Amino acid sequence: SQKIEQNSEALNIQEGKTATLTCNYTNYSPAYLQWYRQDPGRGPVFLLLIRENEKEKRKERLKVTFDTTLKQSLFHITASQPADSATYLCALPLYGNNRLAFGKGNQVVVIP
Amino acid sequence: EAGVAQSPRYKIIEKRQSVAFWCNPISGHATLYWYQQILGQGPKLLIQFQNNGVVDDSQLPKDRFSAERLKGVDSTLKIQPAKLEDSAVYLCASSSGTGAYNEQFFGPGTRLTVL
Numbered sequence: 001s002q003k004i005e006q007n008s009e010a011l012n013i014q015e016g017k018t019a020t021l022t023c024n025y026t027n028y029s030p031a032y033l034q035w036y037r038q039d040p041g042r043g044p045v046f047l048l049l050i051r052e053n054e055k056e057k058r059k060e061r062l063k064v065t066f067d068t069t070l071k072q073s074l075f076h077i078t079a080s081q082p083a084d085s086a087t088y089l090c091a092l093p094l095y096g097n098n099r100l101a102f103g104k105g106n107q108v109v110v111i112p
Numbered sequence: 113e114a115g116v117a118q119s120p121r122y123k124i125i126e127k128r129q130s131v132a133f134w135c136n137p138i139s140g141h142a143t144l145y146w147y148q149q150i151l152g153q154g155p156k157l158l159i160q161f162q163n164n165g166v167v168d169d170s171q172l173p174k175d176r177f178s179a180e181r182l183k184g185v186d187s188t189l190k191i192q193p194a195k196l197e198d199s200a201v202y203l204c205a206s207s208s209g210t211g212a213y214n215e216q217f218f219g220p221g222t223r224l225t226v227l
Contacts, residue, residue: 004154032213043116043203043218044155089154093212099168100212102154 002027002101004092010107019077021106023090026071030092033066033073038087038105047088080110114138116219118204124225130192133222137185137206143167144181145216146189147203155203161187162210194226 005024013019023033032051036044050057050066050073057064063076077084087105094101117136125131137144142163147155158177160168163184172179176195181187191198201221207214 008152034213041220043205043221044216045218046215049213049215091154098210098212099157099160100216102156104152104154 002094004090004101004103006090006103006106008104008106010109012109012111013080015080015082015110015112017080019080019084019108019110021075021088021108023073023075023103024071025092028071028092029068032093033064034091034100035064035073035075036089036091036102038089044089044102077108080108082110082112084108085110116204116206116217118219118222120222121220122223122225124227125194127196127226128193130190131194131224132188132190133202133204135187135189135204135219137187137204138217141206141208141217142184143207143210143214144187145205145207146179146187147205149201149203149221151200158189167210191224194224196226199224199226
Protein backbone atom coordinates (compact mmCIF):
# COMPACT_ATOMS: atom_id res chain seq x y z
CA SER A 1 0.00 0.00 0.00
CA GLN A 2 1.05 3.61 -0.47
CA LYS A 3 2.88 5.14 2.47
CA ILE A 4 4.23 8.57 3.41
CA GLU A 5 6.83 8.74 6.17
CA GLN A 6 8.01 11.75 8.12
CA ASN A 7 10.20 11.65 11.21
CA SER A 8 8.00 11.54 14.30
CA GLU A 9 10.71 13.01 16.53
CA ALA A 10 10.78 16.79 16.90
CA LEU A 11 13.77 18.56 15.41
CA ASN A 12 15.35 20.99 17.88
CA ILE A 13 17.68 23.42 16.18
CA GLN A 14 19.63 26.49 17.16
CA GLU A 15 18.56 29.82 15.69
CA GLY A 16 20.50 30.64 12.54
CA LYS A 17 21.18 27.02 11.60
CA THR A 18 19.58 25.11 8.72
CA ALA A 19 16.74 22.74 9.57
CA THR A 20 16.34 19.76 7.25
CA LEU A 21 13.24 17.57 7.19
CA THR A 22 12.69 14.36 5.23
CA CYS A 23 9.60 13.00 3.53
CA ASN A 24 9.86 9.44 2.20
CA TYR A 25 7.18 7.67 0.23
CA THR A 26 6.68 4.11 -1.00
CA ASN A 27 4.58 2.52 -3.74
CA TYR A 28 4.00 5.94 -5.25
CA SER A 29 4.91 7.71 -8.43
CA PRO A 30 3.61 11.21 -7.65
CA ALA A 31 3.76 13.89 -10.30
CA TYR A 32 4.36 16.49 -7.59
CA LEU A 33 4.70 16.96 -3.87
CA GLN A 34 3.57 19.76 -1.57
CA TRP A 35 4.77 21.07 1.76
CA TYR A 36 2.51 22.73 4.33
CA ARG A 37 3.15 24.42 7.65
CA GLN A 38 0.82 23.93 10.61
CA ASP A 39 0.86 25.95 13.83
CA PRO A 40 -0.89 24.69 17.00
CA GLY A 41 -4.63 25.26 16.87
CA ARG A 42 -4.58 26.32 13.22
CA GLY A 43 -5.11 24.75 9.82
CA PRO A 44 -2.18 23.92 7.52
CA VAL A 45 -0.80 26.67 5.31
CA PHE A 46 0.54 25.88 1.84
CA LEU A 47 4.26 26.61 1.38
CA LEU A 48 5.60 25.03 -1.80
CA LEU A 49 4.79 22.64 -4.61
CA ILE A 50 7.56 20.81 -6.48
CA ARG A 51 6.94 18.80 -9.66
CA GLU A 52 8.65 15.53 -10.57
CA ASN A 53 10.73 17.21 -13.28
CA GLU A 54 12.02 19.87 -10.85
CA LYS A 55 14.97 18.84 -8.74
CA GLU A 56 14.83 21.88 -6.48
CA LYS A 57 12.47 24.73 -5.60
CA ARG A 58 13.14 27.78 -3.46
CA LYS A 59 10.97 30.34 -1.70
CA GLU A 60 12.71 32.92 0.47
CA ARG A 61 14.56 30.86 3.14
CA LEU A 62 12.87 27.61 2.16
CA LYS A 63 14.32 25.04 -0.21
CA VAL A 64 12.70 21.79 -1.31
CA THR A 65 14.26 18.94 -3.29
CA PHE A 66 12.49 16.04 -4.94
CA ASP A 67 14.37 12.82 -5.76
CA THR A 68 12.04 10.45 -7.60
CA THR A 69 14.68 7.71 -7.64
CA LEU A 70 15.11 7.74 -3.87
CA LYS A 71 11.37 8.47 -3.45
CA GLN A 72 12.26 11.28 -1.11
CA SER A 73 11.79 15.00 -0.63
CA LEU A 74 13.97 17.16 1.58
CA PHE A 75 12.70 20.41 3.09
CA HIS A 76 15.26 22.94 4.28
CA ILE A 77 14.81 26.08 6.34
CA THR A 78 17.97 28.17 6.14
CA ALA A 79 18.92 30.77 8.77
CA SER A 80 16.14 29.40 10.99
CA GLN A 81 14.27 31.74 13.34
CA PRO A 82 12.10 31.04 16.40
CA ALA A 83 9.10 32.05 14.27
CA ASP A 84 9.80 29.02 12.08
CA SER A 85 8.82 26.73 14.97
CA ALA A 86 5.85 24.71 13.71
CA THR A 87 4.91 21.33 12.28
CA TYR A 88 5.70 20.77 8.62
CA LEU A 89 3.60 18.36 6.56
CA CYS A 90 4.38 16.84 3.20
CA ALA A 91 1.51 15.87 0.93
CA LEU A 92 1.30 13.80 -2.24
CA PRO A 93 -1.52 13.11 -4.69
CA LEU A 94 -3.28 9.77 -4.80
CA TYR A 95 -5.44 8.09 -7.37
CA GLY A 96 -5.05 10.14 -10.47
CA ASN A 97 -4.07 13.36 -8.71
CA ASN A 98 -7.49 14.08 -7.28
CA ARG A 99 -6.83 13.44 -3.61
CA LEU A 100 -3.96 14.65 -1.43
CA ALA A 101 -2.53 12.31 1.19
CA PHE A 102 -0.65 13.98 4.05
CA GLY A 103 2.23 12.69 6.09
CA LYS A 104 2.06 12.84 9.89
CA GLY A 105 4.19 15.96 9.96
CA ASN A 106 7.51 16.77 11.57
CA GLN A 107 7.76 19.33 14.36
CA VAL A 108 10.56 21.90 14.27
CA VAL A 109 11.57 23.85 17.38
CA VAL A 110 14.01 26.71 16.82
CA ILE A 111 15.87 27.61 19.99
CA PRO A 112 16.89 31.27 20.38
CA GLU B 113 -9.28 38.43 1.19
CA ALA B 114 -11.24 36.64 3.91
CA GLY B 115 -10.07 33.14 4.70
CA VAL B 116 -12.01 29.93 5.23
CA ALA B 117 -14.40 30.28 8.15
CA GLN B 118 -15.44 27.39 10.38
CA SER B 119 -17.71 27.11 13.38
CA PRO B 120 -17.83 26.16 16.10
CA ARG B 121 -14.15 26.17 17.05
CA TYR B 122 -14.68 23.65 19.86
CA LYS B 123 -17.36 21.09 20.62
CA ILE B 124 -17.68 18.56 23.42
CA ILE B 125 -20.39 15.90 23.20
CA GLU B 126 -21.26 12.55 24.69
CA LYS B 127 -20.93 9.42 22.54
CA ARG B 128 -24.06 8.60 20.52
CA GLN B 129 -24.97 12.29 20.31
CA SER B 130 -25.09 14.23 17.05
CA VAL B 131 -22.94 17.15 16.00
CA ALA B 132 -22.70 19.44 12.99
CA PHE B 133 -19.89 21.61 11.71
CA TRP B 134 -20.18 24.52 9.35
CA CYS B 135 -17.74 25.85 6.75
CA ASN B 136 -17.73 28.96 4.59
CA PRO B 137 -15.01 28.72 1.92
CA ILE B 138 -13.14 31.53 0.25
CA SER B 139 -15.43 33.40 -2.11
CA GLY B 140 -15.31 31.99 -5.63
CA HIS B 141 -13.60 28.74 -4.68
CA ALA B 142 -15.38 25.91 -6.44
CA THR B 143 -13.73 23.05 -4.57
CA LEU B 144 -14.34 22.35 -0.91
CA TYR B 145 -12.76 19.66 1.24
CA TRP B 146 -13.46 18.25 4.68
CA TYR B 147 -10.55 16.61 6.47
CA GLN B 148 -10.26 14.76 9.76
CA GLN B 149 -7.04 15.25 11.70
CA ILE B 150 -6.47 12.98 14.66
CA LEU B 151 -3.86 14.13 17.19
CA GLY B 152 -0.37 13.36 15.93
CA GLN B 153 -1.54 12.53 12.41
CA GLY B 154 -1.79 14.40 9.15
CA PRO B 155 -5.17 15.47 7.77
CA LYS B 156 -7.20 12.70 6.14
CA LEU B 157 -9.66 13.60 3.40
CA LEU B 158 -13.27 12.75 4.21
CA ILE B 159 -15.09 14.34 1.31
CA GLN B 160 -14.43 16.64 -1.64
CA PHE B 161 -17.05 18.80 -3.35
CA GLN B 162 -16.84 20.46 -6.74
CA ASN B 163 -19.45 23.21 -6.57
CA ASN B 164 -22.37 21.31 -4.94
CA GLY B 165 -21.47 17.88 -6.35
CA VAL B 166 -19.45 15.20 -4.55
CA VAL B 167 -16.14 14.35 -6.25
CA ASP B 168 -14.70 11.93 -3.69
CA ASP B 169 -16.32 10.54 -0.55
CA SER B 170 -14.54 7.19 -0.55
CA GLN B 171 -13.10 7.73 2.94
CA LEU B 172 -16.28 9.08 4.53
CA PRO B 173 -17.85 6.65 7.05
CA LYS B 174 -21.26 6.94 5.49
CA ASP B 175 -23.08 5.03 8.22
CA ARG B 176 -22.53 7.97 10.57
CA PHE B 177 -21.07 10.89 8.63
CA SER B 178 -22.87 13.03 6.11
CA ALA B 179 -22.02 16.26 4.35
CA GLU B 180 -23.74 18.65 2.03
CA ARG B 181 -22.84 21.79 0.16
CA LEU B 182 -25.91 23.78 -0.66
CA LYS B 183 -25.79 26.16 -3.61
CA GLY B 184 -22.11 25.38 -4.05
CA VAL B 185 -21.00 27.69 -1.25
CA ASP B 186 -21.31 26.84 2.47
CA SER B 187 -21.01 23.28 3.65
CA THR B 188 -22.01 21.31 6.72
CA LEU B 189 -20.53 18.06 8.01
CA LYS B 190 -22.63 15.99 10.40
CA ILE B 191 -21.82 13.05 12.62
CA GLN B 192 -24.73 10.99 13.90
CA PRO B 193 -24.20 9.15 16.23
CA ALA B 194 -20.71 10.10 17.40
CA LYS B 195 -18.20 7.54 18.65
CA LEU B 196 -15.21 8.04 20.91
CA GLU B 197 -12.85 7.56 17.95
CA ASP B 198 -14.40 10.57 16.20
CA SER B 199 -12.50 12.85 18.59
CA ALA B 200 -10.34 14.90 16.23
CA VAL B 201 -9.99 18.27 14.54
CA TYR B 202 -12.24 18.67 11.53
CA LEU B 203 -10.68 20.92 8.93
CA CYS B 204 -12.39 22.55 6.01
CA ALA B 205 -10.34 23.68 3.02
CA SER B 206 -11.10 25.26 -0.32
CA SER B 207 -9.31 25.77 -3.61
CA SER B 208 -10.02 27.56 -6.84
CA GLY B 209 -9.33 24.54 -9.03
CA THR B 210 -10.33 20.90 -9.01
CA GLY B 211 -6.97 19.13 -9.11
CA ALA B 212 -5.12 18.24 -5.92
CA TYR B 213 -2.13 20.23 -7.19
CA ASN B 214 -4.06 23.43 -6.52
CA GLU B 215 -3.14 25.25 -3.32
CA GLN B 216 -5.62 24.43 -0.60
CA PHE B 217 -6.61 27.09 1.91
CA PHE B 218 -7.53 25.68 5.29
CA GLY B 219 -9.81 27.02 7.98
CA PRO B 220 -8.85 26.95 11.69
CA GLY B 221 -10.72 23.70 12.27
CA THR B 222 -13.26 22.48 14.80
CA ARG B 223 -11.87 20.48 17.68
CA LEU B 224 -14.36 17.74 18.59
CA THR B 225 -14.12 15.85 21.86
CA VAL B 226 -16.41 12.84 22.28
CA LEU B 227 -16.78 11.66 25.89
